[in-house]
Amino acid sequence: MIRVLLVDDERMVCAHLRTILGAADDIEVVDEVYDGAAAVESVLRHGPDVVLMDLRMPGVDGLTAIERITALGATREGPPPAVVALTTFDADHYVLHALRAGAAGFLLKSTPPEDLVELVRVAADGHTVMSAAATRRLVASAADRSLERDRHRARIGDLTEREAEVLACLGEGLSNAQIAQRLHLSEATVKGYVSRLLDKLGCANRTQAGLLAYEAGL
Template identity: 70%
Template sequence: MCPPVPADRVVRVLLVDDEAMVCAYLRTILTTAADIEVVGTAADGAAAFDAVTRLRPQVVLMDLRMPGTDGLVATERITALPEPPAVVALTTFDTDEYVTRALRAGAAGFLLKSTPPEDLIGLVRVAADGHTVLSAAATRRLLAASAAPAAPPEPVARLVAELTDREREVLGCLGAGLSNAAIAARLYLSEATVKGYVSRLLVKLACRNRTQAGLLARDAGLTS
């Protein structure tokens, strides 16, 4: 028999979907992992916000299209909390406009509802560790679908103008959906150096995660 997982290493997950069968399916998969606990479910965005404040999950799997308060509004409210959980959007199509809007609202990434069960547990762990749950290919598709304005909005232009040349290069790479390893190879830097640049960029640009920074890069015209 495997020893129990220490409580402080168990990932607490909240499931949000207006279809009870979806929540039941996700719960069945996730509870097969000893280090994941489904702490609750919610059927709309308002209930999700209340559940987050009560249950303090580390990861929220959030359906976007729900009656009443939808997942977009809930994501924005939850990620604005002082110590927010990682909100991962649940979607059927990865090019859905709702996905881009959720990422702009602060979601840490998205999962397709067709994600294989064997992958779901690992991706929840990735989100709990503070990483973006989004493939590079999916990032590029989303950014391509989110056309940049002809001229960047003034607040975006002002933020980017305050960056160094190297920081703008790194930001452009984030806009292209590149991983730290790929950015390091493109710019001839170490991965540790890239990680430092990304961390500083998130602070300077007031972005919650690298995907938000990538969307800002698109707005600023730093990606082609």
């Protein structure tokens, strides 16, 4: 079962999401909370696989909660959950801030129910999930940041040619199997490269590494 935590200050939204996800045989909603502070506590209590996190909430907002949940990875048993930002807004800075904070993806609340269920499964498998509208804005925004791009290029300057190729693939959202096929490597070798890249670049997860690839122009 994929264990899901719902976080939204609008209880009707939580009820709607619970109804959608509860219809899937392989998904269980383990808790719903209504602010960021309670979300962190619930992650510690229930250990969910996926968190659907509203970004705009009173008190501790979603961005802060994502940062705190990502930081739990160093202190709790097992990996932290995949946190997917769920909001009605798709402005560039919300996308970027959520991903930089450690989110595994970004979905609009207008995502169709059948797509939402499938994307929760994708997130639970460790892959990036992103709404099409948010992705277009993210790519367009990154293309215009020449000064920031230079700074991010310097950050990846010590990578080997092969490491840079793997990072570029992460920027495309490819799975380990897809990267292995493209670069003619074994999946085990790709997994090793990804782990070393995350350590070398100081990224919390492959989503952050993929964002860095975008920002560096890979």
